[in-house]
Structures are given as structure tokens and as C-alpha cells.
Amino acid sequence: MKRRFRLTRSIDFKRVRTEGKSYSHPLVVLVASAAEQTELRVGVSTGYALGGAVQRNRARRLLREAVRPLVEQMPSGWEIVLIARKPLLGAGFLEIKAAVQGLFLRAGLGIQEQ
RNA sequence: CAGGCUGGCCGGACGGUCGCGGUUCCGCGCAAGCGGGAUCGAGGAAAGUCCGCACUCCACAGAGCACGGUGCCGGGGAAAUCCCGGGGCGGAGCAAUCUGCCGGAUAGGGCCACAGAAAACAAACAGCCCGUUAUGGGUCAUGGUGAAAAGGUGGUGUAAGAGACCACCGGCGCGCGCAGCAAUGUGCGCGGCCUGGUAACCCCCGCCGGGAGCAAGGUCAAGCAGGGACAAGAAGCUGCUCGUUUCGUUUGAGUCCCGGGUCGACUGCCCAGAGAGAUGACCGUCCAGGCGCGCCAGCGCUGGACAGAAUGCGGCUUAUAGACCGGCCUGAGGC
RNA sequence: CGGGGCGUGGCUCAGCCCGGUAGAGCGCACGGUUCGGGUCCGUGAGGCCCCCGGUUCAAAUCCGGGCGCCCCGA
Numbered sequence: 170m171k172r173r174f175r176l177t178r179s180i181d182f183k184r185v186r187t188e189g190k191s192y193s194h195p196l197v198v199l200v201a202s203a204a205e206q207t208e209l210r211v212g213v214s215t216g217y218a219l220g221g222a223v224q225r226n227r228a229r230r231l232l233r234e235a236v237r238p239l240v241e242q243m244p245s246g247w248e249i250v251l252i253a254r255k256p257l258l259g260a261g262f263l264e265i266k267a268a269v270q271g272l273f274l275r276a277g278l279g280i281q282e283q
Numbered sequence: 284c285a286g287g288c289u290g291g292c293c294g295g296a297c298g299g300u301c302g303c304g305g306u307u308c309c310g311c312g313c314a315a316g317c318g319g320g321a322u323c324g325a326g327g328a329a330a331g332u333c334c335g336c337a338c339u340c341c342a343c344a345g346a347g348c349a350c351g352g353u354g355c356c357g358g359g360g361a362a363a364u365c366c367c368g369g370g371g372c373g374g375a376g377c378a379a380u381c382u383g384c385c386g387g388a389u390a391g392g393g394c395c396a397c398a399g400a401a402a403a404c405a406a407a408c409a410g411c412c413c414g415u416u417a418u419g420g421g422u423c424a425u426g427g428u429g430a431a432a433a434g435g436u437g438g439u440g441u442a443a444g445a446g447a448c449c450a451c452c453g454g455c456g457c458g459c460g461c462a463g464c465a466a467u468g469u470g471c472g473c474g475g476c477c478u479g480g481u482a483a484c485c486c487c488c489g490c491c492g493g494g495a496g497c498a499a500g501g502u503c504a505a506g507c508a509g510g511g512a513c514a515a516g517a518a519g520c521u522g523c524u525c526g527u528u529u530c531g532u533u534u535g536a537g538u539c540c541c542g543g544g545u546c547g548a549c550u551g552c553c554c555a556g557a558g559a560g561a562u563g564a565c566c567g568u569c570c571a572g573g574c575g576c577g578c579c580a581g582c583g584c585u586g587g588a589c590a591g592a593a594u595g596c597g598g599c600u601u602a603u604a605g606a607c608c609g610g611c612c613u614g615a616g617g618c
Numbered sequence: 619c620g621g622g623g624c625g626u627g628g629c630u631c632a633g634c635c636c637g638g639u640a641g642a643g644c645g646c647a648c649g650g651u652u653c654g655g656g657u658c659c660g661u662g663a664g665g666c667c668c669c670c671g672g673u674u675c676a677a678a679u680c681c682g683g684g685c686g687c688c689c690c691g692a
Binding site for chain 2 (some may be wrong): 222223234263
């Protein structure tokens with residue numbers, strides 16, 4: 170995922186989390202918010218409760234990799250935040266991928282045709 | 284062979300498919316950009332931020348005090364609460380080896396609980412001795428406490444005793460010789476016969492230290508609106524004094540209150556580089572490890588320690604599965 | 619990046635500067651008071667003073683290192 174499709178600033182994260190709708194899973198939480206003027210933008214939040222820098226980096230990379238194949242099939246005009254939960258570090262990549270896919274389906278974003 | 288000590292070194296490897304960040308090249312496009320190629324892309328500790336530098340600003344960084352750090356010797360080093368080697372005094376271990384401390388206790392002050400007669404210019408509770416008769420004097424060998432009781436043993440001496448005196452031993456100081464670059468070690472002589480511990484308590488002595496930190500700082504861009512009260516000093520490195528510089532004293536520095544504007548870009552900054560931050564996913568083979576099966580060869584399953592650069596560098600400290608190489612010690616056995 | 623503070627019974631804190639006895643309130647247990655409970659009164663238990671080294675005769679206290687938590691400035 171290129172940098173310009175990411176959410177970076179903390180104001181963006183705050184806006185999505187207050188205005189958006191959230192869908193939760195034991196491994197991960199998805200928050201989606203409609204934003205008409207932009208293209209699809211995704212941010213990953215890995216909080217301090219996950220552990221040190223190694224654990225947070227790993228969680229972020231796993232979630233990015235899980236989202237990557239889904240992004241191309243989705244409509245633009247959404248801002249999405251993924252929040253990692255602690256059990257994510259113990260899970261395998263395929264579990265995480267399935268969890269993220271399920272959350273996108275529940276949020277009604279784009280991948281129904283599969 | 285078993286157990287242990289110690290120094291060094293590595294800290295998964297190779298390949299494929301997809302993906303990420305930087306630089307650069309090519310093609311297409313007016314442009315935003317799109318497609319493709321090349322190349323580089325986390326650690327020994329990147330960590331804790333405990334020291335020291337570089338660098339930047341504050342005045343080319345000033346003086347004194349305060350405050351803080353540091354403290355055996357030699358060498359290395361830009362420097363350091365750094366490294367290497369050595370010395371002294373301790374501690375652990377059979378040993379190899381590991382480990383703590385290092386100026387001054389006659390410059391001064393403080394403290395040393397409980398116990399004990401007494402805890403530091405010695406004193407005198409019991410005791411002993413002498414004189415007197417219920418008190419004066421001499422004395423600390425004897426006593427028990429304590430972490431520690433003002434040298435030890437033997438003798439001379441005495442009323443009783445005592446370094447009061449003598450011999451040897453121990454310790455301290457001074458002088459000289461020898462070894463060593465030195466710390467220091469060692470030998471001889473002399474001296475007073477002899478001086479508790481604690482400076483990781485205050486302190487004294489020598490040496491060192493101006494302050495802040497890359498959110499330092501620099502360049503550019505954008506934007507705005509002043510008003511009121513107090514006011515003679517204010518600010519420039521923390522505390523004080525001095526010195527000095529700048530701004531200011533009714534054309535008003537500064538402080539407080541109300542109100543308004545901005546919170547961007549580039550640079551500093553890197554042969555990894557920056558922006559809240561790029562190294563990941565899957566598959567295969569192998570190396571090392573664990574478990575199970577097997578007489579062996581081997582087979583199957585499992586599964587990678589601590590941990591992620593944010594201006595750079597030199598150290599220290601802390602975390603760390605396992606692998607490799609070298610040296611040494613102890614024990615047992617063989618030749 | 620820099621600076622500061624805290625860690626002591628179950629809880630909230632004293633004690634640390636200037637080293638020798640670890641204490642207060644609440645809570646807890648037992649007994650009394652009451653017909654019973656609360657209140658009240660009395661008695662009592664409970665702490666390797668965050669961890670590891672060191673200085674000292676002796677360390678919660680002094681020194682060094684580590685761990686955890688909190689706060690402040692840019």
C-alpha cells in the first residue's frame with residue numbers, strides 16, 4: 170500500500186474513530202467512515218498495549234499485508250482504520266487475513282462479488 | 284572422559300513469487316501521474332540514556348564564591364563513571380580464576396545503639412596496695428561486656444603495679460642502600476616506646492566542569508489588530524556577587540488582562556534515512572535445536588533468543604535461544 | 619531529547635536529611651457491651667521495607683546498578 174493511500178495524521182485517526190462505524194473481531198477492530206472527496210485511505214493503529222516497538226511493528230505489517238489484496242477491489246471515498254488487538258500477535262497470518270476479510274464484508278465494502 | 288574457569292567470534296543460510304521505502308535511469312503523458320529496469324535498505328546490543336565528544340545557539344564564553352564530579356601507578360585515547368597492564372588492602376573457590384575498594388583520621392567538627400566501670404584531651408566500678416580509720420592517695424596486671432577496651436610474650440622492678448625499664452616480635456615515623464619508569468617491595472640504622480573506627484557523615488587537599496540541546500539552529504513562505512491596567516527598570520546560563528551587552532525610562536522596556544494571527548516548506552540529515560516512521564507474506568531446500576519411532580543408517584512432527592535506526596561517533600550498563608574457535612584448572616583412567 | 623518524583627502490613631501514608639526500637643489511620647480476627655446488628659471499649663495477628671551488589675560492627679535509611687509506575691519542559 171503506497172503512502173498516499175494511508176492515513177497518517179492523528180487528526181485523521183480521531184475523525185474516523187468518532188464519525189465512523191466500528192466492527193469488531195477478537196483479533197482486530199475495523200472503523201469505516203465515508204469521505205466523499207478522497208480516494209480510499211487506510212490507517213493501521215497499533216497501541217502501546219501491544220508491547221514494545223517490535224510487537225507493534227509486526228502487528229502493523231501483518232495487517233497491511235492482510236489488507237493489501239482487498240484494496241484494489243473496493244470503492245473509493247472511504248476512510249478506514251484498523252486497530253490491532255493483543256491476541257493478534259499470537260495468530261497466524263491466514264487467521265488474520267480471514268478476520269480482516271470478514272470485517273470488510275460485514276461493513277459492506279466492495280468485495281461481495283467474490 | 285567428566286566437571287569447571289576464561290578469551291574471542293557468530294547470532295540462521297540460499298533460492299523463487301508477491302509487496303514496501305530511498306536514489307537513479309528509460310518509455311508514455313501538457314500535467315498530476317502511470318509502466319518498466321538497476322541499486323541500496325536495522326543491531327550486537329539499534330535498548331536504558333549512565334558518561335564523554337563532534338555540531339549548533341546563547342556574548343569569539345568573562346572573574347570569584349557556591350554547587351557538582353573525580354581521586355594508587357604506567358601506557359593508550361579527542362575525551363570519559365573508558366580500555367589494557369601493574370601495585371596495595373580485603374572477599375569467594377581445592378584450583379584455573381572471579382570480585383570489592385584506593386588522597387587526607389596530628390586542619391577541624393560530628394557520631395559510635397545495646398551491653399559494659401569506661402567508647403576516646405582517657406577514666407577509675409569492683410578489685411589490689413599504702414596510710415589513716417570509714418576517708419585520702421597510688422594503680423590498671425586481674426574481671427566481664429562489646430564490632431571495637433590505648434601493643435604481644437618473657438623478665439627486671441615495686442608496697443601493689445604499669446613500656447617505668449630490658450630482650451625479641453608486631454606496628455608507626457624518619458634517614459640511607461638495593462630492585463622497579465612509577466605505584467611499591469625489600470634490607471639496615473635511629474626514634475618516641477605506641478597514636479581506635481567512620482570521610483560510600485560533614486569537611487580539608489589536588490584536578491575537572493559556563494548553560495542549553497537537532498523539537499539545537501538556519502533559510503524561505505503565509506497571516507494578523509489592536510485595546511486596557513500597572514510600570515522604572517528588564518533581559519541576556521541555573522543560585523549569589525561583580526563585570527559586560529542589548530532594550531528602555533511618558534515617542535513606554537517589561538508584567539498582567541481582553542482580543543487577533545500562524546502552527547507550513549526546505550535545510551541541519553548521512554552509500555538506510557524520515558515522514559508517526561520503509562525490511563513483510565507465502566513456498567521450497569539446507570544448517571543447528573527439541574520431541575517421538577528405530578539395533579544402526581535414518582524417518583516423521585515441531586520450531587527460531589533478546590529485540591527495530593530517527594543528527595552522528597567513542598564507551599559503560601542491561602536483555603539474549605543457541606553455534607563455533609582457542610587457552611587453562613580439578614578429578615578419574617590408560618600408555 | 620532533557621529534568622523531577624515515588625515504590626514500607628490488604629489500602630492510604632509516616633519513618634530515610636542526621637544509620638541501631640518499623641509506626642499511624644482505615645480494614646481483618648477474637649473477646650466484651652446488645653435480644654441481635656451497627657456504634658463503642660479492649661486484646662491481637664499481619665511487613666525478606668521493589669530487586670541485586672557494596673560501605674559499615676550494624677542498612678528501610680548511605681553508595682552503585684537494575685525493574686516498575688507517575689509527572690513536567692522543549
